[in-house]
Amino acid sequence: MAVTIDNDACIACGICVGECPQEALTVDDVAVVDADACIECGICVDACPQEAIAL
Numbered sequence: 001m002a003v004t005i006d007n008d009a010c011i012a013c014g015i016c017v018g019e020c021p022q023e024a025l026t027v028d029d030v031a032v033v034d035a036d037a038c039i040e041c042g043i044c045v046d047a048c049p050q051e052a053i054a055l
Contacts, residue, residue, distance in 0.1 A: 005030055005031045006050075006051075011052075016031050024038040030052075031052070
């Protein structure tokens with residue numbers, strides 16, 4: 001499994017960054033996942049108001 005970001009749906013709000021317990025997300029123009037740090041817990045998926053993150 002992997003976390004994916006829908007670049008068209010992401011508005012770079014940063015909510016996911018603040019929710020990630022592993023600090024595996026950053027925001028540039030869109031959210032970016034550090035696959036090495038991500039533990040695929042799904043917290044970011046639930047936190048995203050745009051439903052732009054999926055497992």
